[in-house]
Amino acid sequence: MILFRYTKVDGAEYISHLDLFRQIDRTFRRAGIPVAMEGMGNHPKIFMNAPLGTGIQSLAEYCCADAAYDGDFIRIFNENAPKGVRCTAWTTVEKKVNLPVLIAWCDYRIEGLAHFDEEALLAEPEIVLTDKRDRVVEIRSKIHALYWDNGILCATLRSGNQTLRPDVLGEYLAARFGGKCGTIVKTTAKQEDMRELLK
Amino acid sequence: MQKIRFFSKKVDTLFTFRALYAIIGRKIEEVYAFLQEERTYSMKIDLNAMKDVLLSCEKPSRYTGGEFGSEEMPDSDLNFCMCLPDVYEVGMSNLGIKIVAKSLTDRGFCVDRCFAPWVDFGKALRENHIPLYSLQKKKPLAEFDMIGFSLQYELSYTNLLYMLDLAGIPLLRTERDEKYPVIVAGGPCTVNPEPMADFVDIFFIGDGEENDAEVAALYVKFKKGEIPDRHAFLEAAAKVPGVYVPALMEVEYNDDHTVRAFHGITHVKKAMIPDLDKAVYPDKLAVPNCEAVHDRVVIEVMRGCYRGCRFCQAGFIYRPVRPRGVDTLTKQACSLIRKTGYDEVSMNSLSTGDYPHLRELIRSLKAELPENVTLALPSLRVDSFDSEFAQDARRSSLTFAPEAGTQRLRDVINKDVTLEEILTAVGSAFDMGYYNVKLYFMLGLPTETDEDLLGIADIAKQISALYYSKKRKKQLRISISCATFIPKPFTPFQWERQASAEEIEHKQQVLREALRMRGVSLSWTDYFQAALEAMFARGDRRTGKVLLAAYKNGCIFDGWAECFSKEGWQNAFAETGVYPTEFTRAFAEEEILPWDFVDVLVTKEFYLRERRRAYQAKVTGSCMAGCKGCGIQREFTCHIPQNECPGAKKSGEETA
Numbered sequence: 001m002i003l004f005r006y007t008k009v010d011g012a013e014y015i016s017h018l019d020l021f022r023q024i025d026r027t028f029r030r031a032g033i034p035v036a037m038e039g040m041g042n043h044p045k046i047f048m049n050a051p052l053g054t055g056i057q058s059l060a061e062y063c064c065a066d067a068a069y070d071g072d073f074i075r076i077f078n079e080n081a082p083k084g085v086r087c088t089a090w091t092t093v094e095k096k097v098n099l100p101v102l103i104a105w106c107d108y109r110i111e112g113l114a115h116f117d118e119e120a121l122l123a124e125p126e127i128v129l130t131d132k133r134d135r136v137v138e139i140r141s142k143i144h145a146l147y148w149d150n151g152i153l154c155a156t157l158r159s160g161n162q163t164l165r166p167d168v169l170g171e172y173l174a175a176r177f178g179g180k181c182g183t184i185v186k187t188t189a190k191q192e193d194m195r196e197l198l199k
Numbered sequence: 200m201q202k203i204r205f206f207s208k209k210v211d212t213l214f215t216f217r218a219l220y221a222i223i224g225r226k227i228e229e230v231y232a233f234l235q236e237e238r239t240y241s242m243k244i245d246l247n248a249m250k251d252v253l254l255s256c257e258k259p260s261r262y263t264g265g266e267f268g269s270e271e272m273p274d275s276d277l278n279f280c281m282c283l284p285d286v287y288e289v290g291m292s293n294l295g296i297k298i299v300a301k302s303l304t305d306r307g308f309c310v311d312r313c314f315a316p317w318v319d320f321g322k323a324l325r326e327n328h329i330p331l332y333s334l335q336k337k338k339p340l341a342e343f344d345m346i347g348f349s350l351q352y353e354l355s356y357t358n359l360l361y362m363l364d365l366a367g368i369p370l371l372r373t374e375r376d377e378k379y380p381v382i383v384a385g386g387p388c389t390v391n392p393e394p395m396a397d398f399v400d401i402f403f404i405g406d407g408e409e410n411d412a413e414v415a416a417l418y419v420k421f422k423k424g425e426i427p428d429r430h431a432f433l434e435a436a437a438k439v440p441g442v443y444v445p446a447l448m449e450v451e452y453n454d455d456h457t458v459r460a461f462h463g464i465t466h467v468k469k470a471m472i473p474d475l476d477k478a479v480y481p482d483k484l485a486v487p488n489c490e491a492v493h494d495r496v497v498i499e500v501m502r503g504c505y506r507g508c509r510f511c512q513a514g515f516i517y518r519p520v521r522p523r524g525v526d527t528l529t530k531q532a533c534s535l536i537r538k539t540g541y542d543e544v545s546m547n548s549l550s551t552g553d554y555p556h557l558r559e560l561i562r563s564l565k566a567e568l569p570e571n572v573t574l575a576l577p578s579l580r581v582d583s584f585d586s587e588f589a590q591d592a593r594r595s596s597l598t599f600a601p602e603a604g605t606q607r608l609r610d611v612i613n614k615d616v617t618l619e620e621i622l623t624a625v626g627s628a629f630d631m632g633y634y635n636v637k638l639y640f641m642l643g644l645p646t647e648t649d650e651d652l653l654g655i656a657d658i659a660k661q662i663s664a665l666y667y668s669k670k671r672k673k674q675l676r677i678s679i680s681c682a683t684f685i686p687k688p689f690t691p692f693q694w695e696r697q698a699s700a701e702e703i704e705h706k707q708q709v710l711r712e713a714l715r716m717r718g719v720s721l722s723w724t725d726y727f728q729a730a731l732e733a734m735f736a737r738g739d740r741r742t743g744k745v746l747l748a749a750y751k752n753g754c755i756f757d758g759w760a761e762c763f764s765k766e767g768w769q770n771a772f773a774e775t776g777v778y779p780t781e782f783t784r785a786f787a788e789e790e791i792l793p794w795d796f797v798d799v800l801v802t803k804e805f806y807l808r809e810r811r812r813a814y815q816a817k818v819t820g821s822c823m824a825g826c827k828g829c830g831i832q833r834e835f836t837c838h839i840p841q842n843e844c845p846g847a848k849k850s851g852e853e854t855a
Contacts, residue, residue: 011246011263014253019260019489026267026486026540037571055254080540082488083265183247 002033002065002073003097004090008058009185012084017051023082024048024063030080036066049099049189053165058186059088060106064097100160105144105190108166110153112182113173118146118153129172132165139164139172156190244329244337252327256320260488261287264312264334268539269485271335275309276419280333280343280380282313283351284358285758290314292493294547295386295407296349297481302412305479311335311343312485315358316365318755318762324365331365340366345381345418347411348399350388353735354728354758356395359384360750363398370747372400372446377429381418385411389443390469390516391688391794394735396445397743400433404797405441405469405516406502408478413439441470448796450740456781458739458791468798469516473835475502476527483538495543495575496535498528500560504549505821505839507829508602509613509813510641512687512736513549516799519831520822520838525556529563536572544568545575552576553823555838596635596676597628603644604654610816611646613809618658625662634673636662642706642723643684643698645813649709655679656713663716677719681710683729687736688794689801691809696785697733700726727765731757734779739793742782744775802830 008020015023025044028035035044045066052058069076077087121127127140142164144156153173157164170181246253246263253259281300283290290296290312300310311333316324324331330339340346340362348359360370363382369375372382384395385403392402403411414436421432430446437444448463472478480499487494503520504513532544544564548554564574601621603609609616625636640655659677666675683703686695698706703726714721735742745768752767772778786792788807795803805828812819819827822839826832 011260011265014259014263015488016258016260022490023267023486023488029540029542030267030538032537042571054259055250080267082267082486183250 001093001096002067002069002090003093004063004065004073004077004087006061006063006077006081007086007088008052008061008084009086010084012082013052013055013057015082016054017048020085021046021048023085024065027077027081027085028065028067031076033067033069033076045096047096047099049103050160050163052186053167056108056165056167056184056186060186060189062097062099062103062189064093064099066096068092102191103159103189105156106159106186107188107190108155108157109149109185109187110155110166110170110173110181111184112180113153113170114177114179115148115151116173116177118148122146127172129168131168139169143169159189242339242342244332244339246337249327249329252320252323252329255323257317258287258489261314262316262320262334263488264337266291266334266485266488268483269312269335272304272309272311275307276422277303277308277345277415278311278338278343279303279308279345279347279415280311280313280340281347281349282315282340282359282362283349284315284355284362285351285756286317287314288487288489288491291485291487291491293349293351294497294499295351296347297484298479299347299349299385299407299411301481302408302479303415306412306415308412308415311338313340313362315355315362315756321361321365321755330367331362341368341380343380344422345383345415348382348384348386350384350386350395352758353388353394353732356388356735356746357750357754357757359395359398360746361755364750370750371397373397375400381429381432383411383414387513387516388736390512390797390799391736391738392443392445392797393450393740393793394738394742394746396740397747399445401436402443402445403441403470404443404467405799406472406478407441407470408472410439410441410470414442437464440468443467443797450793452739452741456739456741458793458795460791461796465796466798467796469800471519471800471835473521475499475521475523480531482531482534484535486539486541493545494541495545496532496539496541497545497547498532498535499523499548500528500546500551500554500557501548505553505823506550506615507613507809507819507821507827509611509691509809510602510644510684510687511549512690515689515801515829517549518799518801518829519835522555522838525560525563528560529567532564533567536568542571543573543575545577547577553821596637597625597633598637598639599624600639601658602639602641603647604640604651604656604658607816608644608647608651608654610818611813612644613813613819615818615820618661621658622661622665626665629666629669629671634666634671635676635678637678637680638662640679640681641684642681642710643703645684645692645695646816647698647706649706652706652709653713655681655710656716659714659716659719663718675718679710679714679719679721681707681721681723683724683726685729685733685736688792689797689799689806691806691813693737693792693806694786694788694810697730697783699783700730703729725760725763727768728757728763730779730783731768734782737782737786737793741775741777745771745777748774800831800834805829 024046035046037043038045047064049062073090074087124140126138128136128138131137142158142162147154155166157166166184167181170184174181253262281296283293283296303310313333330341332339363370368379381400383401384399385407389402389404401414417432417435420426426432426435433444433446436442437447448461448465450461451459453459501520501522503517505520506514508514601616602614603612659679662677663675686692686697707723710721748771749768752770754764754767756762809819822837831837
């Protein structure tokens with residue numbers, strides 16, 4: 001199995017999760033790296049991390065493919081991938097990595113928000129908002145950290161099953177404190193084991 | 200977001216004041232001239248700045264470019280934007296525009312792409328004053344030297360206006376000066392270019408592999424000053440084979456609006472590439488960001504069709520038949536599969552079952568392509584259906600097009616298939632496990648009666664009886680789809696009238712009654728859209744006024760049911776006084792037809808002879824049984840496979 005990290009930037013952030021799956025499958029085909037197939041529909045055994053919202057850039061997407069390669073995987077992948085999808089690290093693993101479960105937290109940088117006291121916000125016992133599906137949700141428990149870096153808000157948010165979308169948070173903060181939720185970049189997927197894997 | 204300076208009708212207010220300040224005291228004409236000059240500022244759309252616009256729309260990856268296999272080319276002597284006036288998923292599936300792009304890039308020209316933005320994105324572009332831009336360079340369309348549109352079907356015409364408008368380019372060619380790009384158009388619809396003559400500067404009629412690049416080279420000369428002005432450039436372009444320049448032809452009409460005469464350049468012969476093995480073909484394809492209509496490698500196994508079905512425009516305008524060689528096709532398929540990562544190869548043509556070396560080609564592809572690549576065979580005729588071919592398609596449903604319900608009517612339209620052949624083909628499909636059958640028919644064919652419609656129901660009953668004559672695991676499903684017949688130019692039926700709405704409604708009612716059977720579904724196309732299609736397929740220059748009025752009434756994406764505005768069109772008819780009935784009527788054989796100045800190499804005498812034979816219900820059969828003297832033979836030695844073709848039958852009793 002090949003486990004690799006890749007980017008989703010430079011326009012690729014607008015490719016939907018399902019379309020990205022097809023793009024990665026085709027990247028492997030173009031690269032001449034066969035991926036094992038499974039199921040009635042003969043689907044390639046490619047496993048991706050939890051879907052990233054359309055329009056959110058990422059420097060830390062992860063994917064696991066049932067394939068083997070002993071050459072320069074980064075070079076061959078990047079030569080065959082669409083613009084903005086670039087492999088930045090890879091390794092081989094013995095069995096499938098359940099990425100949506102393994103990646104529990106992610107770091108994001110959210111541009112364009114007006115400055116506010118993040119510590120005061122984090123001190124609030126609960127933060128309630130209406131999400132994109134018009135559901136009222138409590139999000140405080142899904143925020144691990146908030147801090148400012150040169151006017152850009154850095155946030156560590158829950159990923160996987162209890163995910164908090166950074167654009168949902170960004171829009172909430174813009175509505176409450178001002179500014180505008182601009183470019184969002186996912187910078188890291190936080191899981192110690194994986195960092196170890198892709199050191 | 201960067202303020203966009205764009206100066207056609209939508210002049211940015213702030214910038215206008217700045218401009219006025221800069222040259223205060225001058226005449227308004229000078230102000231306008233200044234603004235026009237400023238238009239030459241080169242500008243690139245910033246996707247990051249457009250984030251909100253993109254996210255407000257469905258499928259934003261349609262508008263971001265960056266596909267694998269597409270490349271951002273540096274500017275060249277000629278910068279060309281290839282457009283298809285339909286959505287990204289349709290445009291990215293089109294082979295023709297890829298061939299044209301390749302022929303231009305091979306000559307060192309910069310080629311980019313653009314498709315019609317869906318209504319949500321179009322609205323967002325307008326609201327944010329962002330001009331329509333190309334996908335690779337993210338450059339406003341107005342900054343290109345030449346914009347080429349592929350006209351694939353008549354109901355996409357308003358989208359050409361929509362794209363020009365979004366680009367800030369005046370719609371009428373008479374309102375565009377040298378600062379605007381030259382608007383060119385190609386594709387099958389250009390055999391009757393007249394409805395678009397007010398909007399397009401240059402039409403390419405016929406094969407586009409060579410003449411587009413020749414015109415591009417002339418444009419470079421014009422740009423470098425070697426050709427003095429735009430008019431001289433258009434005159435030079437008009438001398439290139441297959442090129443029609445509407446500015447160089449005038450049409451004189453009679454009082455009853457029929458054509459009295461053409462003046463100026465009155466004869467345009469289509470361009471034709473004699474040997475497709477030597478013709479340009481894309482060696483790589485841009486792989487779409489989102490799932491396209493045809494998400495696979497397409498190889499064009501041959502151009503043209505041997506059959507000569509009397510309703511089929513493509514069967515006449517793409518003559519003569521020119522098959523590609525097995526080696527060429529195998530190389531193209533292998534190269535494209537390797538470079539795209541697709542897992543399917545589609546062998547396209549008007550009638551792939553008639554490709555003379557089909558078995559050899561399938562064997563060759565199976566031997567050379569990776570194991571997991573499947574082969575698809577669209578456009579198989581019932582009489583060329585072969586279990587060996589069908590198995591390669593790996594589908595649960597098969598589609599056949601008998602087109603008419605009785606043998607008499609099939610003979611009228613020269614659809615040379617029998618009920619027995621239909622049942623044999625369907626029977627072998629059932630034995631292979633197929634249980635879905637789609638059947639295509641046409642309503643309103645010349646000489647059609649209720650008996651012919653009942654024949655459709657009879658075919659469905661016989662297919663059903665055949666299926667249930669053996670024990671099968673699944674229930675049979677038959678989908679019958681009925682399109683309204685459109686008498687198209689350059690067919691033996693070009694003089695026929697289109698059936699009226701009432702007649703078609705009656706025919707649909709007869710069918711509904713007759714087809715109340717288990718497992719059979721019936722669908723049909725909307726009559727109003729079919730009448731519009733007839734209007735613009737057979738239209739003259741006056742129909743351009745209707746197009747413009749309809750566009751101003753909000754009509755775009757007319758081929759899409761969810762966007763179609765019947766009211767917008769009805770208002771356009773009332774505003775212009777031009778109605779579809781003027782073009783759905785029967786044309787007299789002696790009248791000059793609006794498209795008579797175009798020569799697709801098939802003679803009018805042949806069409807007339809075929810028309811007579813249609814009324815006598817005489818089958819002419821296919822070219823495979825011998826030359827029928829359509830006119831092509833005057834200029835080209837046709838490839839007639841005779842016995843080498845699996846679909847060849849000795850049915851044509853007459854040779855010219």
